Amino acid sequence: MSIKAIIFDMDGLMFDTEKLWLNSVVMTNKFHGYSVSESLIIECMGKRQDKIDQILKERLGQNFDTDKFRKLNKFYMKKEVEETGLKIKNGLKELVEYLQKEGYKLAIASSSKMERVNERFKQSGFSSEPFHVIVSGDMVKEPKPNPEIYLKCLKKLNIKADEAIALEDSENGLLSAINAGIKAVLIPDLKLPSKEVLKLIYKKLNNLTEVITLLENENKI
Numbered sequence: 001m002s003i004k005a006i007i008f009d010m011d012g013l014m015f016d017t018e019k020l021w022l023n024s025v026v027m028t029n030k031f032h033g034y035s036v037s038e039s040l041i042i043e044c045m046g047k048r049q050d051k052i053d054q055i056l057k058e059r060l061g062q063n064f065d066t067d068k069f070r071k072l073n074k075f076y077m078k079k080e081v082e083e084t085g086l087k088i089k090n091g092l093k094e095l096v097e098y099l100q101k102e103g104y105k106l107a108i109a110s111s112s113k114m115e116r117v118n119e120r121f122k123q124s125g126f127s128s129e130p131f132h133v134i135v136s137g138d139m140v141k142e143p144k145p146n147p148e149i150y151l152k153c154l155k156k157l158n159i160k161a162d163e164a165i166a167l168e169d170s171e172n173g174l175l176s177a178i179n180a181g182i183k184a185v186l187i188p189d190l191k192l193p194s195k196e197v198l199k200l201i202y203k204k205l206n207n208l209t210e211v212i213t214l215l216e217n218e219n220k221i
Contacts, residue, residue, distance in 0.1 A: 003218055004163040006099055006211070007153050007182070008131075010110035011046075012169040012189040013208075015120050016087040018045050019190065024076035032072055036060070042191045046170025048111045048143035086123035089187075091208030096130050098212050105157050107133040109149045109166070109176075114138060133157055145175030150182055167211065171197050185211065 011017040025041050028034050040059055044052045053066040099106055108128075110117050114136040121128045128134065133156040140148045154161060161181035168174045168184055171193035177184040183202035186193065187210075198204070203214060 002163070003104070003165055003215065004159050005105035005107060005157050005165075006215075007107045007109050007150065007164055007166045007177070009046075009166075009168045009170070009173045010108055010117060010120060011112060013167055013173075013187060014089055014092055014108075014126075015124055016089055017120070018169075020077050020080060020086070021045070021073065022190070023080060024073040027076040028069065028072040034069065036069070045189075045191055046111065046144065046172045048137045049113070051143050081123050085125075086120065088124050088126050089208055091210070092126070095208045095211050098215075100130055102215075104215075105133075105159070106131045107135070107153045107157055109135050109153050109173075111137040111144055111149075111173075144170075144172040145179060147176055147180035150177050150180035154180065154182075165202070165211075165215075167208070174201055185214070187211075 008014055022038060022041055025036055025038070029036060040056070044055055047055070056066050056069070057064050096106065108117065108131050112120075114134070117134060117136050118128075133153055135149050135152045135156065137143060137149070140152060142148045150166060154164060157164070162183075164182050166173075166177035166182045166184050167187060168177060169187055169189040170191065174184045174186060174193055174197055178200050184200070186198070186201050186204045187206070187208060188204070205211060205214065
C-alpha cells in the first residue's frame with residue numbers, strides 16, 4: 001500500500017520545545033526553591049498535561065502545586081522565546097515543502113491543547129497552513145499511548161492505517177501510532193525510548209530531512 005499521509009507529533013519533533021521546557025525548570029528551581037530533577041521532567045515529556053500532573057504529584061507529593069509550577073515554567077519559557085525565538089527542528093521546512101510538492105496529506109497529532117498548538121506556530125513563525133488536519137490533546141478522551149489521537153487523524157484524513165507514516169520522538173507517541181496500526185518512525189530528541197519499543201518501530205532516523213530519503217525509497221518498492 002502506498003503512503004498517502006505523514007502525521008507529525010509537535011513538541012520535540014517539529015519545535016525544539018523539550019530543551020526549552022528543561023531550561024524553564026532549571027530557572028524555576030533556581031529562583032523559586034524547587035528541586036524538580038531533570039530526569040523527572042524528561043520522564044514527563046511527550047505526555048498530556050493531566051498525565052504530567054499525575055506523575056509530578058506521585059513523585060513529589062499530592063500537595064505539590066502543579067498549577068503554580070506550570071505558570072512559572074511558562075513564564076521562563078516565554079521569556080526565553082521572546083529573547084531567542086522558538087526554533088524549529090532541523091529539516092522541518094525542507095520536509096514540509098517536499099511533502100507539499102509530492103502531494104502528500106499532512107497532519108499533526110499533538111498531546112498539547114489546541115491553544116498551545118496555535119501558540120507554538122505563532123512563536124516560531126512557521127505556518128500551520130500546509131497541515132490538512134490537526135488533532136490536539138483536548139480533542140480526545142485518552143492520551144498517548146492510547147491510539148485514539150491517531151485513529152482520529154486517520155478518520156479526518158479519510159485514509160487507512162497502512163497509508164500513513166507517523167513521525168514521533170517519544171515512547172508514548174510511538175506506541176500510540178503503533179497501536180493504531182501506523183508505521184512509526186522515531187526521530188529522537190532528549191529521551192530515547194526503551195529497547196522494547198525500539199523493536200516495534202518501523203525506522204529510526206536522525207532528523208526530519210532523512211524522512212525524504214525514506215519516502216523516496218518507499219516509492220521504489
